[in-house]
Amino acid sequence: MSGRPLRTSPLPAPSRPETSQAPRRIELAPLPDQVGYALRRAQIAVFRHFAKRFSDLDITPTQLGILTVVGNNPGCKQSEVGAALGIKRANIVPLIDGLAERNLVVRGQAFADRRSHALGLTSEGRALLAELRRREAEHERQVAARIGPGGRRQLLALLAGITEACAEAPGEGDEAGDDA
Amino acid sequence: MSGRPLRTSPLPAPSRPETSQAPRRIELAPLPDQVGYALRRAQIAVFRHFAKRFSDLDITPTQLGILTVVGNNPGCKQSEVGAALGIKRANIVPLIDGLAERNLVVRGQAFADRRSHALGLTSEGRALLAELRRREAEHERQVAARIGPGGRRQLLALLAGITEACAEAPGEGDEAGDDA
DNA sequence: TATTGTTATACTCTATAACTATA
């Protein structure tokens, strides 16, 4: 309802009255000098690149993270995976569901605590993870080729510093800290 | 339906049979050494920090981007804002709607081309943007304090390199390239 | 025919609250 808001208002100075044909140069400052903005643009660019290189395998970065953690830590619980990757308890459920339906991950019977499952990879999951790692390594090599191997190490160090600094900062421990 | 997928499957080697009480150390390798993963974690951490510091103003990073671009370029078109920020034509509409309903942005009458609007900030929008910039500058100072001013400049340079490298890469020019 | 804004729609990621079954 009330569709589009008002138009034909104070009329904000067209800058170039009638001659506007050329695409116009849009000023972004100070956005490109802000770490948050630069991070977002870089992250989107890298993930788009990822999506292209992995499109035939139908795996998102998040799913790769889960497969990696489960592969490294057979028998781990969903909550452990979530805490390690910063995914909330409630959100990990459909993710594991999807991987289980594709027969990549199994929810095994838990040992002592019957509330939790023991996660593991199927042989199919292990095979896929191996292929994903091969491609990921290649992707990293391409990144390093662009910014230099030293640049890549330095970037990783700086990102880790940022992550840490923002995580500790104020009143709360973020991440998988759950529920109010 | 078919609710939860199978459980009680091959049973993936609990690793520590009965003694499992301690939180268990989860192995993440090689994720922390991957640029994409590190970027995602850093980006989430920074945006969470942003959300806390700006929560009273009810502005998302995307909205700050739009206010900045419109403020810098009065009279610009929606499509120009979208192209500058990497937001698709279809997605910018509800974003401008929201800012217009809050009386921060106006869709003025366009000059020559009657298909497009001439965007501008209201005085309220200008005041809010000024406050947002003040806080943003402070945030940047805090980031620089953590990783050093040199580290911040270097980070920005590396991120720009990554963004460029991934954007140019394969067959398509990404961003606001629209529709199939 | 192409472009601008628009609508409708869908999917992913993130987030909260509340339920269950265990502990």
Add this chain to the structure above:
DNA sequence: TATAGTTATAGAGTATAACAATA
């Protein structure tokens, strides 16, 4: 009472397809 998993739901952000008005 607390914890693990689950369900339902809501909000951003991103994506596509199609339509009207205009160029």
